Amino acid sequence: MKRHATAVWSGTGKEGNGHLTTQSTVLNETQYSYLSRFENGIGTNPEELVAAAHAGCFTMKLSFVLNAAGFTASNIETRCDITLESGSITESHLSVKATVPGISKEQFDAAVADAKENCPISKLYRTNITHEATLS
Numbered sequence: 001m002k003r004h005a006t007a008v009w010s011g012t013g014k015e016g017n018g019h020l021t022t023q024s025t026v027l028n029e030t031q032y033s034y035l036s037r038f039e040n041g042i043g044t045n046p047e048e049l050v051a052a053a054h055a056g057c058f059t060m061k062l063s064f065v066l067n068a069a070g071f072t073a074s075n076i077e078t079r080c081d082i083t084l085e086s087g088s089i090t091e092s093h094l095s096v097k098a099t100v101p102g103i104s105k106e107q108f109d110a111a112v113a114d115a116k117e118n119c120p121i122s123k124l125y126r127t128n129i130t131h132e133a134t135l136s
Contacts, residue, residue, distance in 0.1 A: 007032075020044065047082045047089065054092050054121045055080035061119035065111045066100060074099040092125070 005027070009018035017033040027044070035041025055078045066073055076098040083091040094116060100108060116122055 020049075047084050050089065050092070051080040051082045054082075054094065054119075057119040057121035058094055058115055059096070062096065062098070062111060062115035065114045065118075066103070069103075069107065069111060071100050071103045071107075071111075074101060092122075 003023050005020060005022045007018055007020050010016050014034045017031065019029040019031055020027050021029055031043035032045055033041055033043055036043035037045035037047070058080070059076050059078045062076055062078075063073055076096065078094055078096045081091075081093045081095070082089055083093070096112060098108070103111075
């Protein structure tokens with residue numbers, strides 16, 4: 001399976017602006033800019049999208065891990081905080097709250113650790129990065 005998204009940018013890094021479109025069109029020419037990334041402008045930003053991706057991926061993986069152990073969560077809510085410092089993402093912090101009938105704290109903690117280690121977005125942080133570039 002492959003998924004894609006497209007970013008379009010015009011202008012300088014600080015004064016320019018761009019938009020993002022995803023394959024599903026959930027994001028459809030969604031605005032992003034210096035202001036939305038580093039200040040409080042309208043639009044999204046890469047770090048917010050990384051946080052959403054990590055929270056969503058981890059939460060779904062946790063559901064699968066719990067199911068494999070014989071449990072079904074009534075609710076799982078995960079917040080992901082991405083820290084950007086000196087031009088690098090230095091931390092992705094997951095805060096999860098869940099209601100899982102019949103599970104012990106030890107079983108839940110083990111499932112969370114498994115999901116944190118094995119969700120595809122967590123694995124992405126340790127991946128080989130390749131690229132191709134075309135200048136027109």
